[in-house]
Amino acid sequence: MLIRNARLADGTIVDIRIEGEHIAAMGHDLPAAVPMVDAEGALALPAFVEGHTHLDKTFWGAAWYRNEVGPRLIDRIENERATRRGNGLDPLAQAERLALDFLALGTTRIRSFADVDTEIGIRHVEALVTLRERLRGLMDIQVVAFPQSGLLIRPTTLDLLEAAMQAGADVVGGLDPAGIDRDPKGHLDAVFDLCSRFRAPLDVHLHEPGELGAFSMELIIERTRALSMQGRVVISHAFCLGDVAPARAMALYDGLAEAGIALATTAPPSRAVPSVKAARAAGVTIFGGNDGIRDAWTPYGAPDMLQRAMLIGLKNEFRRDDEIALAMECVTTAGAIGCGFEGAGIATGDRADLVLLPVETVAEAVVGQPRDRLVISHGRIVAQGAALMPELSPAE
Ligand SMILES: [Zn+2]
Numbered sequence: 323m324l325i326r327n328a329r330l331a332d333g334t335i336v337d338i339r340i341e342g343e344h345i346a347a348m349g350h351d352l353p354a355a356v357p358m359v360d361a362e363g364a365l366a367l368p369a370f371v372e373g374h375t376h377l378d379k380t381f382w383g384a385a386w387y388r389n390e391v392g393p394r395l396i397d398r399i400e401n402e403r404a405t406r407r408g409n410g411l412d413p414l415a416q417a418e419r420l421a422l423d424f425l426a427l428g429t430t431r432i433r434s435f436a437d438v439d440t441e442i443g444i445r446h447v448e449a450l451v452t453l454r455e456r457l458r459g460l461m462d463i464q465v466v467a468f469p470q471s472g473l474l475i476r477p478t479t480l481d482l483l484e485a486a487m488q489a490g491a492d493v494v495g496g497l498d499p500a501g502i503d504r505d506p507k508g509h510l511d512a513v514f515d516l517c518s519r520f521r522a523p524l525d526v527h528l529h530e531p532g533e534l535g536a537f538s539m540e541l542i543i544e545r546t547r548a549l550s551m552q553g554r555v556v557i558s559h560a561f562c563l564g565d566v567a568p569a570r571a572m573a574l575y576d577g578l579a580e581a582g583i584a585l586a587t588t589a590p591p592s593r594a595v596p597s598v599k600a601a602r603a604a605g606v607t608i609f610g611g612n613d614g615i616r617d618a619w620t621p622y623g624a625p626d627m628l629q630r631a632m633l634i635g636l637k638n639e640f641r642r643d644d645e646i647a648l649a650m651e652c653v654t655t656a657g658a659i660g661c662g663f664e665g666a667g668i669a670t671g672d673r674a675d676l677v678l679l680p681v682e683t684v685a686e687a688v689v690g691q692p693r694d695r696l697v698i699s700h701g702r703i704v705a706q707g708a709a710l711m712p713e714l715s716p717a718e
Pocket residue numbers: 374375376435527613614
């Protein structure tokens with residue numbers, strides 16, 4: 323396939339030749355190929371990366387869920403378990419519905435958590451592993467085995483987490499080692515041990531505030547270095563970095579950089595968050611995700627990473643074009659680096675996963691979020707105008 327007249331982020335207009343699943347050449351007046359797409363100056367971006375979501379428990383496309391949940395984290399966890407018992411939703415069907423809507427809007431790589439607990443066992447992990455295989459060649463999905471209800475406080479959950487890794491989960495998940503499990507050393511020793519045994523990366527939800535979160539973060543940094551897991555550990559949320567004094571935060575960013583730990587941020591309006599600029603200045607990869615979308619935790623979120631990029635831009639008070647481009651990196655190349663997805667970018671040799679948008683600049687894409695998108699995944703056109711190509715649309 324040849325894409326003529328695509329606009330790159332720096333404004334230059336190029337032709338992009340795709341062979342098989344990859345970008346084979348970029349340049350001017352490349353020899354014509356069949357099929358050919360004339361982008362007519364549309365902005366070409368790397369396809370989006372959703373670096374942190376929970377496909378397994380979304381109500382996306384189902385009846386509206388009336389949220390009357392209490393304010394504490396534990397209220398939300400208990401409510402979710404109760405809701406799940408009664409709503410009859412199939413995690414595989416729900417996850418597929420949301421994943422395909424992500425694809426229609428330009429996301430080709432997703433890291434999704436899947437709950438593991440004493441009630442559902444590893445059912446949700448199995449559902450997402452099935453989805454990952456079903457969509458292989460169309461989207462890349464990483465499955466994180468995630469102890470949403472706590473790990474050590476609910477005996478046998480650790481055994482289930484191990485079973486989830488055996489069942490094909492890609493990444494080990496952790497959760498508030500002090501705040502939920504109240505045993506940071508025990509929790510982190512357990513999840514890092516699983517990582518060592520399964521040679522798997524780690525992604526820890528760290529909602530813990532202030533010094534408590536900073537303490538847990540230091541323990542994660544120590545273990546990442548001791549086990550030489552640089553480049554394979556993500557801390558999600560990391561609200562503590564927004565809570566502590568600037569000098570303390572700087573020292574933590576430096577520690578994260580030295581340990582090669584990346585940060586995932588959802589940039590929620592409700593909490594202080596890691597600063598995209600401070601993280602990058604220290605050499606820390608920071609990337610974006612929705613977290614849950616339309617579930618028992620939150621009614622918000624959408625399978626549109628341009629919306630998330632805008633929220634990251636707003637939260638970080640980005641106004642300049644070069645700043646808003648950083649928000650875009652959070653949902654494209656930085657997300658790929660943080661999650662370990664390879665070949666994301668627009669250069670010869672990268673996988674041909676692209677989004678063409680009818681705008682001239684990256685900042686315009688972030689604030690305008692046009693839905694008129696041409697999405698290319700693995701070298702073929704998969705969606706246009708926010709709709710999947712007919713042959714890819716779900717049967718229902
Ligand atoms: Zn989450």
